Amino acid sequence: MGAEAIVAAAPATPPPAEAAAAAAEPDLPPGPSFVVDVPPPMHGATPPARLREQPPKLITLSNAVAAVTYLSSFPLLGYGVWLLATRDLNCEGLLLPADGPGSSSVINYRAGFGAALLVAFAASCFFAYGGAKVLHPGAAALACLLVVMLVLGVVFLGSFAMESRGVPFSPMWVRTRVAREDTWAEVRTCLHKSRVCRDMAFRTIELSPDKFKEEDLPPIESGCCKPPELCGMEYVNATYWNRPRDENPPPNGTYAGGGGGSYLTSYATTTTTTATGNSSANPKTFGDCLSYSNVETQLCYECQSCKEGFIKSVNAHWKKLGEFLISMSVILLTVHAVRFVVTMITRE
Template identity: 30%
Template sequence: MVPLIVMLTMGLALVGANKLESRRLMATPKWFREKVRHNDNWENIKSCIYNTGTCDDLVSRSLNLKAFDFSIKKLSSIEAGCCKPPSICQMEYVNATFWTKVEGAVDESQQQYSDCATWQNDQKILCYNCGSCRHGFVRVMESKWRNLGVLLILMGLLLIIAHISLFVMVMWEHYN
């Protein structure tokens, strides 16, 4: 029963029912965000995102789209954060990964517009160094962790119920 209870507890932690907010405990949201924030780790993550061809795939899926059609297209968190500039930058759409800066549209010296200055049309750079890309990656991973947590909770409950019912049946058979 102990491994089942541990599995159930871990599932609850991953789902977020048990808020473990510590940078020292592994596999907690705060710990994960801290790891992603660290530049050495981000370089490895960024190269993986680039190597998967996420932005290239986005370009191929939106070749014939005009600016309005692209603006209403549903993008994943990574596509929206890494492959295109943030909306606050007010850049003009050319294609999914090529945007032109409008002079004087935003004051890039302000902190919230730092991603606008980071954006480049180079296919190897795009917005991979942007905070929005890191945030999109964290959102995708937290969603996957939540799904894993639900699976662990369901499996833990199922196995605990099966274990208890087997125990009750054996006791019922033994004392009847």
């Protein structure tokens, strides 16, 4: 056979798939354009959400409320950090019952209140930042927390107004605890270790006697670090005083010796009338003139004026704490309620 027969007998190469498809498809004229009607959603199906641009005024209001919420929460942070970072708040935690010697009750008291205020601050800021994502659960949890704060504040103020020895941190309860010798011994030691009087001495070291008398000292510094004014002692510095001379005896008391002198314990028979005719003086305070000493570890820690100053400081602190909790809870409840309403309107 010739070459032509061999070529004719060879199998033909199949055309490509695209070419075969194009060859099989007939040429059709272009048809008219048309729109496919999408059937309506079935009954019960959720229609697609429509994004609507919020009005600028509503966005501005939402941002302003969020900023006010942040700023209103910062006092909680400051007070909580102060409770955790500062010292024993003038040793008032020692009035709480403890399982044993030491300041375990103080630690629990300070850590509890400080941590609670930090949690309230974190919850308030979280709801202000991401409240739209967890609107209803977040609002409910925050409202419960703020209501607890409000109730605690009312309890503190209520206990302050109650004259009952059975209500913790009421004035009568504090006075009863201070009257116990073992409790006051711990408080006295704590006051000395806290360097209250030493700090006062360094703070007023450059003051003259007249300027020192004009100082508005806290109750503990005024009662525990210096003698009462009626003792008539001469000012040297804040924690060192010279006793009066023989020619100027203290009211209703006598003393022996020259120079500094030493008082005789004749206060048991004294009356409330002083040498100057002051009938309103407290005879218990006259004994403070005997109790005062220039020794740093003693000073006037055993004076009745020191106990009164300590009681006054504790009562004032708990009253301020109650007022703080009430005011902060009311402010945050109001601000977060406005924030909740604005967020609901924005979501709609």
